[in-house]
Amino acid sequence: MKIMLLLGSSRKKGNSEQLAQDVLKDVPHTEVFLHDKTINQIIDKRHTASGFTRVDDDYEELLKQFLAHDIIIFATPLYWFGMSGQMKTFFDRWSQYLRDERFDLKAKLAEKKAYLIITGNKPDPKVSALPLIMQFHAIFQYVDMTFVDYLIGTGNKPGEVSTDSEAFQKTRLWNERFRSV
Amino acid sequence: MKIMLLLGSSRKKGNSEQLAQDVLKDVPHTEVFLHDKTINQIIDKRHTASGFTRVDDDYEELLKQFLAHDIIIFATPLYWFGMSGQMKTFFDRWSQYLRDERFDLKAKLAEKKAYLIITGNKPDPKVSALPLIMQFHAIFQYVDMTFVDYLIGTGNKPGEVSTDSEAFQKTRLWNERFRSV
Amino acid sequence: MKIMLLLGSSRKKGNSEQLAQDVLKDVPHTEVFLHDKTINQIIDKRHTASGFTRVDDDYEELLKQFLAHDIIIFATPLYWFGMSGQMKTFFDRWSQYLRDERFDLKAKLAEKKAYLIITGNKPDPKVSALPLIMQFHAIFQYVDMTFVDYLIGTGNKPGEVSTDSEAFQKTRLWNERFRSV
Amino acid sequence: MKIMLLLGSSRKKGNSEQLAQDVLKDVPHTEVFLHDKTINQIIDKRHTASGFTRVDDDYEELLKQFLAHDIIIFATPLYWFGMSGQMKTFFDRWSQYLRDERFDLKAKLAEKKAYLIITGNKPDPKVSALPLIMQFHAIFQYVDMTFVDYLIGTGNKPGEVSTDSEAFQKTRLWNERFRSV
Numbered sequence: 064m065k066i067m068l069l070l071g072s073s074r075k076k077g078n079s080e081q082l083a084q085d086v087l088k089d090v091p092h093t094e095v096f097l098h099d100k101t102i103n104q105i106i107d108k109r110h111t112a113s114g115f116t117r118v119d120d121d122y123e124e125l126l127k128q129f130l131a132h133d134i135i136i137f138a139t140p141l142y143w144f145g146m147s148g149q150m151k152t153f154f155d156r157w158s159q160y161l162r163d164e165r166f167d168l169k170a171k172l173a174e175k176k177a178y179l180i181i182t183g184n185k186p187d188p189k190v191s192a193l194p195l196i197m198q199f200h201a202i203f204q205y206v207d208m209t210f211v212d213y214l215i216g217t218g219n220k221p222g223e224v225s226t227d228s229e230a231f232q233k234t235r236l237w238n239e240r241f242r243s244v
Numbered sequence: 245m246k247i248m249l250l251l252g253s254s255r256k257k258g259n260s261e262q263l264a265q266d267v268l269k270d271v272p273h274t275e276v277f278l279h280d281k282t283i284n285q286i287i288d289k290r291h292t293a294s295g296f297t298r299v300d301d302d303y304e305e306l307l308k309q310f311l312a313h314d315i316i317i318f319a320t321p322l323y324w325f326g327m328s329g330q331m332k333t334f335f336d337r338w339s340q341y342l343r344d345e346r347f348d349l350k351a352k353l354a355e356k357k358a359y360l361i362i363t364g365n366k367p368d369p370k371v372s373a374l375p376l377i378m379q380f381h382a383i384f385q386y387v388d389m390t391f392v393d394y395l396i397g398t399g400n401k402p403g404e405v406s407t408d409s410e411a412f413q414k415t416r417l418w419n420e421r422f423r424s425v
Numbered sequence: 426m427k428i429m430l431l432l433g434s435s436r437k438k439g440n441s442e443q444l445a446q447d448v449l450k451d452v453p454h455t456e457v458f459l460h461d462k463t464i465n466q467i468i469d470k471r472h473t474a475s476g477f478t479r480v481d482d483d484y485e486e487l488l489k490q491f492l493a494h495d496i497i498i499f500a501t502p503l504y505w506f507g508m509s510g511q512m513k514t515f516f517d518r519w520s521q522y523l524r525d526e527r528f529d530l531k532a533k534l535a536e537k538k539a540y541l542i543i544t545g546n547k548p549d550p551k552v553s554a555l556p557l558i559m560q561f562h563a564i565f566q567y568v569d570m571t572f573v574d575y576l577i578g579t580g581n582k583p584g585e586v587s588t589d590s591e592a593f594q595k596t597r598l599w600n601e602r603f604r605s606v
Numbered sequence: 607m608k609i610m611l612l613l614g615s616s617r618k619k620g621n622s623e624q625l626a627q628d629v630l631k632d633v634p635h636t637e638v639f640l641h642d643k644t645i646n647q648i649i650d651k652r653h654t655a656s657g658f659t660r661v662d663d664d665y666e667e668l669l670k671q672f673l674a675h676d677i678i679i680f681a682t683p684l685y686w687f688g689m690s691g692q693m694k695t696f697f698d699r700w701s702q703y704l705r706d707e708r709f710d711l712k713a714k715l716a717e718k719k720a721y722l723i724i725t726g727n728k729p730d731p732k733v734s735a736l737p738l739i740m741q742f743h744a745i746f747q748y749v750d751m752t753f754v755d756y757l758i759g760t761g762n763k764p765g766e767v768s769t770d771s772e773a774f775q776k777t778r779l780w781n782e783r784f785r786s787v
Binding site: 072073074077098104105106107108109110111142143144145146147148149151152154155157158191194195197198201202205220221 | 255289292324325327330335336375382383
Binding site: 434435436439460466467468469470471472473502504505506507508509510511513514516517519520553556557559560563564567582583 | 615616617620641647648649650651652653654683685686687688689690691692694695697698700701734737738740741744745748763764
C-alpha cells in the first residue's frame with residue numbers, strides 16, 4: 064500500500080502539515096505540496112465540440128503520481144470555511160481527466176482510500192469544518208473512493224496545533240495503523 | 245445602490261450565467277467573469293515577519309472594483325460540491341487584504357449585501373448544494389456581510405437550466421427587486 | 426395519486442399549516458395533525474430476543490393510512506433547529522414497523538414521493554433549516570423514498586408567513602402541479 | 607462543578623450509554639434516562655392569549671434537576687439521522703419554560719457547558735451524524751450554552767461500540783478531564 068500526502072496549505076510548516084507529519088512519522092510516503100506546483104484553474108470544455116485541450120502545467124504529472132498511490136491523505140487548512148483554493152483546483156481538474164481516455168480515472172479513484180486532515184482556528188473548526196467534511200464526503204462518494212476517516216485540529220499560528228491533545232491522540236492512532244499497512 | 249455580478253464559472257454562456265442574466269435583465273450592473281482575470285492562489289504570509297508581499301496580477305484592481313459596489317451577486321456552478329476554484333481563490337485572497345492598511349476591508353465588506361446563485365445537475369443540487377450554502381453563510385457571517393438570499397438552479401448542458409421553472413420564477417422575483425433598487 | 430398532508434406543528438393555524446393549505450388549495454387530500462394523535466415514543470427492542478411488542482396508541486392506524494397515499498407532504502415548524510418532537514416520533518416508530526412482517530414497510534416507502542414544508546423565524550430559516558433538510562434527505566434516501574422538493578417559509582406569529590412572497594410563489598407552483606396530479 | 611448525564615436512548619445498556627459510562631467512570635454525576643420519565647410533547651401556546659398551561663408530567667422536576675448542574679453530557683443514538691424523539695421533546699419543552707417567570711431559563715442555560723455523545727451504525731455516523739451536530743451547535747448557540755466537544759461512536763448491537771478504538775480513546779481523554787473538574 065503506497066501512501067501519498069497531499070498538502071493544500073499555502074504556507075510551509077503550518078498546522079495541517081504538522082499533524083500530517085505526526086500521522087506519517089516513520090511511515091514511507093510521498094509528499095506533495097500543491098503550492099509548489101503550477102496548477103491552472105480548469106477551463107470547462109465539457110460541452111465544447113472539440114472537448115478539453117491539453118494544459119501545459121504540472122497537473123498531469125501530479126495526477127499520474129497521485130494515481131500510483133493507494134492511500135491518499137488530504138491535508139488542508141480551513142480557508143474561508145472550505146478547502147484551500149490550491150486543493151479545490153486539484154479536484155476541479157479531475158473533470159477534464161474523467162473524459163481523457165488515456166486515464167481510466169473513475170475506476171482508479173474507486174480503488175483508493177482517503178483520509179482527511181483539516182486545521183482551523185476560530186470559530187471552532189470542530190463545528191465550522193463540518194460543511195467541508197460533507198463536501199469531501201460527497202466528492203469521494205461521487206467517485207466511489209473510500210472515505211476512511213477525518214481529523215480536525217485546532218490552531219492558528221504555526222505550531223499552535225501542538226496544544227490540541229485530542230488531535231494528537233488521533234494522529235497516533237492513525238500512525239499505528241499506517242505503520243502496519 | 246450599485247450592483248456587481250461576479251461569475252465563477254470557467255465557461256461562458258453556462259447555466260449560472262443564464263440565471264444571473266435573467267435576474268439582472270434591464271438592471272444596470274457591472275459584470276466580471278473571474279475566468280477572464282489572472283488571479284493567483286494566495287501565498288499565506290500571515291505569520292511571516294515581513295508579512296504579505298505585493299502580488300502582480302489582476303486581483304487588486306478587481307477588489308477595488310468589487311468594493312465600489314453595494315450589492316454583489318455571486319454566481320457559481322457547483323464544481324465538485326463546492327464553488328469553482330476561481331471563486332474560491334477570490335475569497336482566499338481576502339486574507340491578504342484584511343491585513344492591508346490601504347483597504348479597510350472588513351468594515352467595507354460589512355456594508356455589502358450578498359446574493360448567491362448556484363447551478364448544478366446530479367445529484368440534485370437542491371440538496372447537494374447545501375454544504376456550499378452553509379460555507380457562503382459562514383463566510384458572510386465572518387465578515388458581517390448581509391446574506392440576503394440564494395437561488396439553486398438545475399441544469400448541466402448550456403441552456404438546460406431554462407427548464408427549471410422554479411428557478412426562473414425566483415429570478416423574476418429578484419429581478420423585480422433589483423429593478424426598484 | 427392520493428395525497429396526504431402530515432402536519433407536525435403543535436399548534437393549529439400556524440405558518441406551516443397556512444403554507445400547506447395554500448399548496449393544497451382545491452386539491453383533494455387527507456390531512457393529519459400529528460398533535461391530535463396519541464403517539465408514544467419508541468421503545469427500541471431491536472436487540473431484545475422477544476422483539477418489539479404491540480403498542481396501544483394511534484400509530485398503527487395512522488401508519489396504515491399513511492401507506493395508503495402516494496404523495497406525502499410533511500409540514501413542520503423548525504423547533505429547536507429540527508422537526509417537531511411530534512414528527513420525530515412519527516419517524517422513530519418506523520423502526521418497529523420495518524421489522525413487522527404484516528407490513529412490507531421498506532418496499533412501500535420506496536414507492537412514495539415526499540414534499541417538505543418548513544417554517545421558521547430567527548435566525549433566517551433559509552440557512553438555519555438546512556441541517557434539517559439534510560436530515561430529511563438522509564431519511565428519504567435510507568428508505569428509497571423520492572424527495573421531490575422542499576419549501577422554506579419565514580414567519581413566527583400565526584399568519585406572518587403571508588408576507589413571505591417567495592414562499593407563496595412556490596406554493597402556487599406546487600399547487601399547479603398537485604391540481605394536475 | 608456538578609455533572610449530569612442525559613440519556614436519550616430508548617433502550618438500556620445501549621452503545622451511547624456504554625460510551626457515556628466510560629466517559630464518567632469514577633466521576634460523580636447524576637444520571638437521567640429520559641425514557642424512564644413521562645414527558646409529553648409540547649403544546650405550543652406562545653401565541654395564545656392565555657399563554658402556556660401547566661403540564662402534569664415529569665418534565666418540570668427534571669428541568670429543575672437539569673438546571674442544578676453545570677456540565678451536561680447529552681448522549682443519544684442516531685435515530686433516523688437525528689436525536690431520539692425522547693431527547694427532541696426535552697428540548698421542545700424549553701420553549702414553554704423560556705416564557706415562565708419562575709425560571710430564568712435563558713440566563714441559566716448560558717452558564718452551562720455541553721458535551722455530546724452520538725452513536726450510530728450505517729451509514730457511517732462520522733458523516734451521517736454531522737447534520738445532528740450542527741443542530742446541537744445551533745441549539746447551544748441560541749441559548750449561549752458552551753458546546754465544548756462531541757464524540758461519535760460506531761456500533762449497532764449492544765456492546766458493538768467497544769470495537770471503536772477511536773471513540774474509546776476519546777472517552778478516556780474526556781474521563782481524565784472530568785475527574786479533575
